[in-house]
Amino acid sequence: DIQMTQSPSSLSASVGDRVTITCQASQDISNYLNWYQQKPGKAPELLIYDASNLQTGVPSRFSGSGSGTHFTFTISSLQPEDFATYYCQQYDNVPITFGQGTRLEIK
Amino acid sequence: QVHLVQSGAEVKKPGASVKVSCKTSGYIFTSYGINWVRQAPGQGLEWMGWISPHNGDTHYAQKFQVRGTMTTDTSTSTAYMELRTLRSDDTAVYYCTRGAGLLSDYWGQGTLVTVSS
Numbered sequence: 001d002i003q004m005t006q007s008p009s010s011l012s013a014s015v016g017d018r019v020t021i022t023c024q025a026s027q028d029i030s031n032y033l034n035w036y037q038q039k040p041g042k043a044p045e046l047l048i049y050d051a052s053n054l055q056t057g058v059p060s061r062f063s064g065s066g067s068g069t070h071f072t073f074t075i076s077s078l079q080p081e082d083f084a085t086y087y088c089q090q091y092d093n094v095p096i097t098f099g100q101g102t103r104l105e106i107k
Numbered sequence: 108q109v110h111l112v113q114s115g116a117e118v119k120k121p122g123a124s125v126k127v128s129c130k131t132s133g134y135i136f137t138s139y140g141i142n143w144v145r146q147a148p149g150q151g152l153e154w155m156g157w158i159s160p161h162n163g164d165t166h167y168a169q170k171f172q173v174r175g176t177m178t179t180d181t182s183t184s185t186a187y188m189e190l191r192t193l194r195s196d197d198t199a200v201y202y203c204t205r206g207a208g209l210l211s212d213y214w215g216q217g218t219l220v221t222v223s224s
Contacts, residue, residue, distance in 0.1 A: 034210060034211075036152075036211075043202055043214035043215065043216055043217050044152065044202075044211075044214055045214070046210075046211065046212050046213075049210055049212070050210075055212070087151065087152055089152070089211075091208070091209040091210055094157070094166045094168075094209070095154055095166075095168040095169070096142070096154040096157075096209055097154065098151055098152040098153070098154070099151075100151050101151050101152075
């Protein structure tokens with residue numbers, strides 16, 4: 001199975017900050033990497049697919065980059081509604097695997 | 108508009124079975140796969156498997172190959188996930204997702220399954 005190592009596991013930041021989360025795959029997954037946002041009690045929502053493509057309707061302050069084994073997810077200017085948990089997910093091979101999540105909290 | 112609406116919460120005893128449904132609308136059911144993902148309380152996301160409504164092909168995560176069964180009903184655009192021989196560590200929220208290939212682009216609201224004696 002492909003292991004996805006996401007860091008940090010938690011992060012405190014302020015409104016307006018720039019935030020970056022990283023995800024490392026245990027083997028080459030090309031660009032088959034997605035980023036999801038999950039708010040408490042809600043289903044995850046797709047933000048970024050194929051490493052760098054913004055899902056329709058997602059604000060442009062969210063972005064992703066990377067390929068192979070190393071990926072980054074950035075929020076350029078945090079908004080109050082962005083405080084949530086973020087997960088990376090690889091879908092290059094089954095079983096599909098997720099990072100352990102990054103909980104983004106208000107400082 | 109794409110919607111996936113799941114069945115309601117379940118409480119089951121250890122050893123029982125549960126079958127969760129996922130009724131879809133707003134797209135051609137047979138043109139996309141369905142993934143099932145679960146999330147134990149306070150934990151991360153775990154992929155369980157994928158099914159093609161087009162031809163019934165399935166991929167299961169190894170830990171669900173024996174106890175889990177995914178099916179679809181194309182006449183009602185509904186997917187089902189059955190999990191047997193339930194244990195306390197199967198307590199989780201179970202999600203169905205629309206699979207554009209294996210990419211989950213739309214998610215159901217989740218179904219809480221509680222396993223308790």
